[in-house]
Amino acid sequence: MKLETRLFIADFTHLDCAWFDPLQGLIGESWRVDAELAGELADNGMLCDFGVVKSVLKQALDEQIDHRLLLNAAQAAELHNQSGHSTISLRNAASEEWHYRAPSSSFALLDTPTIDAGHLAATLAAPLRALLPDNITHLNLTLSPAHHQGPYRYCHGLRQHSGNCQRMAHGHRARLDIQVDGERHHQLETDWQQRFDGRYIGSEEHLSISGSRHRYAYQASQGAFELELPQNRSCPIEAEPTVEHITAHMARAIARQLPGRRIECRAFEGIGKGAHSCAELKPRP
Numbered sequence: 291m292k293l294e295t296r297l298f299i300a301d302f303t304h305l306d307c308a309w310f311d312p313l314q315g316l317i318g319e320s321w322r323v324d325a326e327l328a329g330e331l332a333d334n335g336m337l338c339d340f341g342v343v344k345s346v347l348k349q350a351l352d353e354q355i356d357h358r359l360l361l362n363a364a365q366a367a368e369l370h371n372q373s374g375h376s377t378i379s380l381r382n383a384a385s386e387e388w389h390y391r392a393p394s395s396s397f398a399l400l401d402t403p404t405i406d407a408g409h410l411a412a413t414l415a416a417p418l419r420a421l422l423p424d425n426i427t428h429l430n431l432t433l434s435p436a437h438h439q440g441p442y443r444y445c446h447g448l449r450q451h452s453g454n455c456q457r458m459a460h461g462h463r464a465r466l467d468i469q470v471d472g473e474r475h476h477q478l479e480t481d482w483q484q485r486f487d488g489r490y491i492g493s494e495e496h497l498s499i500s501g502s503r504h505r506y507a508y509q510a511s512q513g514a515f516e517l518e519l520p521q522n523r524s525c526p527i528e529a530e531p532t533v534e535h536i537t538a539h540m541a542r543a544i545a546r547q548l549p550g551r552r553i554e555c556r557a558f559e560g561i562g563k564g565a566h567s568c569a570e571l572k573p574r575p
């Protein structure tokens with residue numbers, strides 16, 4: 291009898307990254323990751339302990355991919371490195387231009403023609419399998435976008451974050467729920483999703499404006515970050531662009547637009563986490 295036994299681990303980690311879409315420009319993305327392994331069972335009756343697989347694969351993906359700007363082979367060739375920092379200029383099909391300068395650890399250089407879930411999974415499988423015990427002969431990875439490819443993708447950098455969220459070119463695929471007096475308001479949801487989609491959401495504190503260009507710059511614990519982009523791809527808010535401040539920004543703006551109504555905004559930041567803000571502007575007596 292021919293018998294093969296495979297091991298699967300669904301949703302063992304999430305990736306929150308950014309990549310440059312030649313049509314749209316700089317966008318954030320969130321993927322959930324599943325793994326399937328094949329090989330010879332070890333003497334303990336396991337292909338490999340779930341705990342070992344999860345921690346080895348998650349650590350490698352966290353170090354090599356998560357919170358980085360993913361560059362395909364052609365884009366990677368445009369990267370200039372100097373003294374621990376790297377700079378890239380990228381142009382979309384409409385000739386709009388982005389310049390990004392950041393510590394070199396903020397980039398992932400991938401030997402793929404395009405950046406998408408399929409190419410990324412295929413290119414990562416062999417080096418990640420090599421980190422697992424020798425009896426594992428096959429590793430398949432599946433990356434699935436958050437929210438069923440739904441509604442908006444943005445980038446942001448959190449200067450005050452001590453970890454990798456301080457990197458400007460990282461982002462998320464997100465969705466939001468907006469309620470007015472307890473009722474879902476689909477038009478407002480569509481308006482705000484369109485306002486954020488394909489944007490860098492940044493703090494006004496780090497912004498300088500020159501004509502139709504926006505430039506965000508800050509010094510964080512990993513080094514200096516700088517992103518210059520077309521004004522129509524930038525969405526400045528009044529504070530550090532945490533998901534708490536993003537939902538508060540929306541709730542306040544809608545409450546001003548609809549005085550006397552109770553506004554509730556709930557936004558995801560990637561997969562399974564987010565924030566919720568409520569606001570109401572009392573009408574003047």
Ligand SMILES: Nc1nc2c(c(=O)[nH]1)N=C([C@H](O)[C@H](O)COP(=O)(O)OP(=O)(O)OP(=O)(O)O)CN2
Nearest residue numbers: 303304305306356448455460531532533534559560
């Ligand atoms: N309270 C908040 N905490 C964090 C925020 C935030 O807005 N409010 N934001 C971030 C980062 O933007 C980050 O991109 C999210 O990181 P996350 O994926 O949660 O980080 P981990 O890598 O630790 O989680 P995984 O489960 O490994 O994906 C951070 N915190």
